[in-house]
Amino acid sequence: NAGVTQTPKFQVLKTGQSMTLQCAQDMNHEYMSWYRQDPGMGLRLIHYSVGAGITDQGEVPNGYNVSRSTTEDFPLRLLSAAPSQTSVYFCASSYSWGGSSYEQYFGPGTRLTVT
Amino acid sequence: DAKTTQPTSMDCAEGRAANLPCNHSTISGNEYVYWYRQIHSQGPQYIIHGLKNNETNEMASLIITEDRKSSTLILPHATLRDTAVYYCIVRERNAGNMLTFGGGTRLMVKP
Numbered sequence: 679n680a681g682v683t684q685t686p687k688f689q690v691l692k693t694g695q696s697m698t699l700q701c702a703q704d705m706n707h708e709y710m711s712w713y714r715q716d717p718g719m720g721l722r723l724i725h726y727s728v729g730a731g732i733t734d735q736g737e738v739p740n741g742y743n744v745s746r747s748t749t750e751d752f753p754l755r756l757l758s759a760a761p762s763q764t765s766v767y768f769c770a771s772s773y774s775w776g777g778s779s780y781e782q783y784f785g786p787g788t789r790l791t792v793t
Numbered sequence: 794d795a796k797t798t799q800p801t802s803m804d805c806a807e808g809r810a811a812n813l814p815c816n817h818s819t820i821s822g823n824e825y826v827y828w829y830r831q832i833h834s835q836g837p838q839y840i841i842h843g844l845k846n847n848e849t850n851e852m853a854s855l856i857i858t859e860d861r862k863s864s865t866l867i868l869p870h871a872t873l874r875d876t877a878v879y880y881c882i883v884r885e886r887n888a889g890n891m892l893t894f895g896g897g898t899r900l901m902v903k904p
Contacts, residue, residue: 682836713894720880720894721837768836782892784836 679704682785684769690791691759699754699788701769709772710752711736711782712744714765721768727752759792766790796820796883802899805875811868813898815881818862824885826857827892828866830877837880837894840866871902 713721723736727746743755769785798816805811827842854867878897
Protein backbone atom coordinates (compact mmCIF):
# COMPACT_ATOMS: atom_id res chain seq x y z
CA ASN A 679 0.00 0.00 0.00
CA ALA A 680 1.18 3.51 -0.80
CA GLY A 681 -0.80 4.86 2.15
CA VAL A 682 -1.73 8.53 1.88
CA THR A 683 -0.20 10.38 -1.04
CA GLN A 684 -0.22 14.11 -1.71
CA THR A 685 0.68 16.16 -4.75
CA PRO A 686 2.39 18.46 -5.35
CA LYS A 687 5.09 18.43 -2.67
CA PHE A 688 5.89 22.10 -3.20
CA GLN A 689 3.93 24.92 -4.78
CA VAL A 690 4.36 28.66 -5.16
CA LEU A 691 1.31 30.75 -6.01
CA LYS A 692 0.69 34.40 -6.57
CA THR A 693 -2.02 36.19 -4.65
CA GLY A 694 -5.38 35.60 -6.25
CA GLN A 695 -4.45 32.41 -8.07
CA SER A 696 -6.41 29.23 -7.48
CA MET A 697 -5.19 25.68 -7.28
CA THR A 698 -6.09 22.20 -6.09
CA LEU A 699 -4.05 20.12 -3.67
CA GLN A 700 -4.49 16.45 -4.37
CA CYS A 701 -4.82 13.71 -1.75
CA ALA A 702 -5.38 10.01 -2.31
CA GLN A 703 -5.37 6.93 -0.09
CA ASP A 704 -5.41 3.26 -1.02
CA MET A 705 -6.44 1.82 2.35
CA ASN A 706 -10.19 2.00 1.70
CA HIS A 707 -10.59 4.44 4.55
CA GLU A 708 -13.95 6.17 4.84
CA TYR A 709 -12.70 9.15 6.76
CA MET A 710 -10.37 11.81 5.39
CA SER A 711 -9.23 15.21 6.61
CA TRP A 712 -7.19 18.22 5.64
CA TYR A 713 -5.00 20.09 8.13
CA ARG A 714 -2.73 23.06 7.81
CA GLN A 715 0.39 23.67 9.86
CA ASP A 716 1.90 27.11 10.18
CA PRO A 717 5.56 27.50 11.20
CA GLY A 718 6.16 26.46 14.81
CA MET A 719 2.50 25.61 15.34
CA GLY A 720 0.39 22.52 15.72
CA LEU A 721 -2.00 21.27 13.05
CA ARG A 722 -5.41 22.85 12.51
CA LEU A 723 -8.32 21.08 10.86
CA ILE A 724 -9.62 22.68 7.64
CA HIS A 725 -12.25 20.25 6.30
CA TYR A 726 -13.08 16.62 6.73
CA SER A 727 -15.18 13.91 5.12
CA VAL A 728 -16.91 10.88 6.59
CA GLY A 729 -17.47 9.23 3.22
CA ALA A 730 -17.99 9.82 -0.47
CA GLY A 731 -20.33 12.72 -1.01
CA ILE A 732 -20.17 13.94 2.61
CA THR A 733 -17.94 16.76 3.79
CA ASP A 734 -17.93 19.20 6.68
CA GLN A 735 -15.99 22.18 7.96
CA GLY A 736 -13.25 22.05 10.53
CA GLU A 737 -11.64 24.79 12.57
CA VAL A 738 -10.29 26.99 9.73
CA PRO A 739 -12.39 26.40 6.57
CA ASN A 740 -12.47 29.91 5.09
CA GLY A 741 -10.83 30.19 1.69
CA TYR A 742 -10.93 26.45 1.02
CA ASN A 743 -13.35 24.09 -0.69
CA VAL A 744 -13.45 20.31 -0.70
CA SER A 745 -15.40 17.56 -2.39
CA ARG A 746 -15.37 13.79 -2.07
CA SER A 747 -16.60 12.02 -5.16
CA THR A 748 -14.75 8.76 -4.47
CA THR A 749 -13.52 6.96 -1.35
CA GLU A 750 -9.93 7.27 -2.51
CA ASP A 751 -9.64 10.99 -3.31
CA PHE A 752 -10.15 14.13 -1.26
CA PRO A 753 -8.89 17.24 -3.08
CA LEU A 754 -8.54 20.63 -1.39
CA ARG A 755 -9.19 23.73 -3.50
CA LEU A 756 -7.84 27.18 -2.77
CA LEU A 757 -10.27 29.58 -4.36
CA SER A 758 -8.19 32.77 -4.39
CA ALA A 759 -4.83 32.33 -2.73
CA ALA A 760 -3.73 34.80 -0.06
CA PRO A 761 -0.35 35.15 1.71
CA SER A 762 -2.08 34.03 4.94
CA GLN A 763 -2.54 30.62 3.32
CA THR A 764 1.21 30.06 3.17
CA SER A 765 1.53 26.87 5.16
CA VAL A 766 2.18 23.14 5.04
CA TYR A 767 -0.94 21.16 4.23
CA PHE A 768 -1.43 17.60 5.46
CA CYS A 769 -4.05 15.15 4.35
CA ALA A 770 -5.02 12.31 6.67
CA SER A 771 -7.26 9.28 6.56
CA SER A 772 -8.62 6.80 9.06
CA TYR A 773 -10.66 3.64 9.13
CA SER A 774 -12.95 4.48 11.99
CA TRP A 775 -14.93 7.51 13.04
CA GLY A 776 -14.38 7.84 16.73
CA GLY A 777 -14.46 4.76 18.87
CA SER A 778 -11.86 3.54 21.27
CA SER A 779 -9.33 2.37 18.73
CA TYR A 780 -8.45 5.15 16.42
CA GLU A 781 -5.46 6.06 14.32
CA GLN A 782 -5.03 8.64 11.60
CA TYR A 783 -2.56 8.15 8.78
CA PHE A 784 -0.98 11.31 7.44
CA GLY A 785 0.44 12.11 4.05
CA PRO A 786 3.87 13.71 3.53
CA GLY A 787 2.48 17.22 3.14
CA THR A 788 2.33 19.96 0.52
CA ARG A 789 4.40 23.06 1.19
CA LEU A 790 2.57 26.07 -0.22
CA THR A 791 3.93 29.59 -0.50
CA VAL A 792 1.71 32.45 -1.59
CA THR A 793 3.52 35.61 -2.67
CA ASP B 794 -8.55 26.63 26.21
CA ALA B 795 -5.86 24.02 25.70
CA LYS B 796 -6.80 20.59 26.98
CA THR B 797 -3.18 19.52 27.45
CA THR B 798 0.01 21.09 28.74
CA GLN B 799 3.42 19.84 27.68
CA PRO B 800 6.95 21.17 28.16
CA THR B 801 8.16 23.04 25.13
CA SER B 802 11.36 21.06 24.75
CA MET B 803 13.37 18.23 26.29
CA ASP B 804 16.73 16.59 25.73
CA CYS B 805 17.58 12.93 26.09
CA ALA B 806 20.81 10.96 25.70
CA GLU B 807 20.84 8.30 23.02
CA GLY B 808 20.12 4.85 24.47
CA ARG B 809 18.44 6.24 27.57
CA ALA B 810 14.73 6.30 28.28
CA ALA B 811 12.87 9.43 27.21
CA ASN B 812 10.00 10.35 29.54
CA LEU B 813 7.64 12.93 28.09
CA PRO B 814 5.04 14.33 30.51
CA CYS B 815 1.61 15.68 29.70
CA ASN B 816 -0.92 17.37 31.98
CA HIS B 817 -4.61 17.04 31.19
CA SER B 818 -6.22 18.06 34.45
CA THR B 819 -9.67 18.69 32.94
CA ILE B 820 -9.95 15.35 31.17
CA SER B 821 -13.39 13.79 31.35
CA GLY B 822 -14.34 10.16 31.78
CA ASN B 823 -14.95 9.45 28.09
CA GLU B 824 -11.80 11.11 26.79
CA TYR B 825 -8.78 9.18 25.61
CA VAL B 826 -5.16 10.26 25.66
CA TYR B 827 -3.39 9.96 22.31
CA TRP B 828 0.23 10.51 21.43
CA TYR B 829 1.49 11.41 17.97
CA ARG B 830 4.89 12.55 16.85
CA GLN B 831 6.11 14.60 13.94
CA ILE B 832 9.60 14.12 12.63
CA HIS B 833 10.91 17.17 10.87
CA SER B 834 8.94 18.06 7.73
CA GLN B 835 6.95 14.82 7.79
CA GLY B 836 3.31 14.12 8.54
CA PRO B 837 2.41 13.21 12.13
CA GLN B 838 2.70 9.56 13.13
CA TYR B 839 0.47 7.77 15.61
CA ILE B 840 2.33 6.32 18.61
CA ILE B 841 -0.08 5.06 21.23
CA HIS B 842 -3.31 5.83 23.06
CA GLY B 843 -5.04 4.89 26.30
CA LEU B 844 -8.04 5.54 28.51
CA LYS B 845 -7.02 4.69 32.06
CA ASN B 846 -4.83 1.62 31.97
CA ASN B 847 -1.16 1.72 31.12
CA GLU B 848 -0.46 0.71 27.54
CA THR B 849 2.59 -0.62 25.72
CA ASN B 850 3.32 -1.28 22.08
CA GLU B 851 6.40 -1.74 19.95
CA MET B 852 7.10 1.97 19.93
CA ALA B 853 6.43 3.19 23.44
CA SER B 854 4.69 2.87 26.78
CA LEU B 855 1.97 5.14 28.09
CA ILE B 856 1.57 5.62 31.82
CA ILE B 857 -1.64 7.32 32.95
CA THR B 858 -2.01 8.40 36.57
CA GLU B 859 -4.83 6.94 38.59
CA ASP B 860 -6.72 10.25 38.63
CA ARG B 861 -6.11 10.53 34.85
CA LYS B 862 -4.97 14.12 35.19
CA SER B 863 -1.56 13.45 33.72
CA SER B 864 0.32 10.92 31.66
CA THR B 865 3.84 10.08 30.57
CA LEU B 866 5.00 8.73 27.25
CA ILE B 867 8.08 6.56 27.60
CA LEU B 868 10.47 5.74 24.78
CA PRO B 869 12.52 3.01 26.46
CA HIS B 870 15.72 3.33 24.43
CA ALA B 871 15.75 6.59 22.56
CA THR B 872 17.63 6.78 19.28
CA LEU B 873 18.61 9.76 17.16
CA ARG B 874 15.66 8.94 14.88
CA ASP B 875 13.30 9.64 17.78
CA THR B 876 14.14 13.34 17.58
CA ALA B 877 10.75 14.89 16.84
CA VAL B 878 7.89 16.96 18.20
CA TYR B 879 5.63 14.84 20.39
CA TYR B 880 1.97 15.76 20.70
CA CYS B 881 -0.25 14.71 23.59
CA ILE B 882 -3.91 14.90 22.53
CA VAL B 883 -7.06 14.40 24.56
CA ARG B 884 -9.97 13.25 22.48
CA GLU B 885 -13.50 12.10 23.17
CA ARG B 886 -14.46 8.61 22.12
CA ASN B 887 -17.02 9.95 19.66
CA ALA B 888 -15.15 13.07 18.55
CA GLY B 889 -14.86 11.63 15.12
CA ASN B 890 -12.15 12.34 12.66
CA MET B 891 -10.65 15.28 14.46
CA LEU B 892 -7.45 15.71 16.35
CA THR B 893 -6.65 18.96 18.14
CA PHE B 894 -2.90 19.47 18.12
CA GLY B 895 -1.28 21.81 20.62
CA GLY B 896 2.32 22.96 20.59
CA GLY B 897 3.83 19.62 21.61
CA THR B 898 7.23 18.84 23.10
CA ARG B 899 10.31 19.06 20.94
CA LEU B 900 12.47 16.09 21.95
CA MET B 901 16.11 16.25 21.01
CA VAL B 902 17.98 12.96 21.33
CA LYS B 903 21.69 13.61 21.61
CA PRO B 904 24.58 11.20 20.98
